[in-house]
Amino acid sequence: MDWEDVELAARHQILTCAELESLGVTKRMIWARVRTGGPWRRILPGVVMLRNGTPTRAQALEAALRYAGKEAVVTGLAAARLHGLEKFSPTEQVHVLVPHRHRRTNKGYVIVERTTRMPPIVTRGGFPTADVTRAVLDAARRMDESARVQALLAEAVQRGRTTPDRLREELEAGSDRGSALPRAALTAITEGARSVAEGWGMRVAARSGLPPMRWNVRLRTGSGLVLPSPDGWIDDVALAMEVDSLEHHLAPDDYRRTLERHNIMTAHGIVVVHVVPSQLRTEPDKVIAHLRESYRHAARRPRPDIVAQW
Structure with missing residues (x-):
């Protein structure tokens, strides 16, 4: 029995007892090395790590x-x-x-x-x-x-x-x-949800009594300019809902991108409703009331020339 051969045969320093015996390591030798304080460790029945301590993930x-x-x-x-x-x-x-x-x-x-x-x-x-x-x-x-x-x-x-x-x-x-x-x-x-929060948003929007909300649609202006894709979209009045994934302490770049998306959409006449995930979970009725009021506001102005694809 050659200990170097044993080490070479052990992938990630792991071998079964049967493999060790096939390499010439006797049951008694295995027992001696895995006992308390020994240089090896039995991880699972019939499976030995050729060192002591906590195994790595591998x-x-x-x-x-x-x-x-x-x-x-x-x-x-x-x-x-x-x-x-x-x-x-x-x-x-x-x-x-x-x-x-x-x-x-x-x-x-x-x-x-x-x-x-x-x-x-x-x-x-x-x-x-x-x-x-x-x-x-x-x-x-x-x-x-x-x-x-x-x-x-x-x-x-x-x-x-x-x-x-x-x-x-x-x-x-x-x-x-x-x-x-x-x-x-x-x-x-x-149906379009890309996250858990958007899934919550789907369920809340479905309870609102408003026209169906589409999810992650692609928007462009009538002249072909591509606009940000909102989380939720009610097409007949060009109303967008954005589920802001981070509620507090947004990194500067995240906050800037959120503002840019909002500013681009509102500059083209889109009414944007922002919600955070906790509102969808704990205050769905407030979100619904806000959606309904925003829908009424959007319906009072001429619909902007926005084309949606889903």
């Missing part, structure tokens, strides 16, 4: 895959992070998919999901990973807060990592279990 991922077996694939939030998504609370859990015939169970920080629908594998950060569409929906099915679900799916779509059509196809192909919140979030995204 070591935790590698250990989860070694524990789950050679065909295991990272999915859920762990995979979403590997795909570069970040608008969710970090978690130490690692969600992996394994073929249905496998008999591994959840252990420690590892969620093992047996499936008859193993996804195509893409490599991210050196790890076998489910494609982003499958990964975010696997995560969403286990969430119980609609805002978290919509934030995750909206980020994946907004960053161009997937599309509403691909998300819908994956939802239809999978189990109905845990699909209610992702379906609702996908409906809002399909």
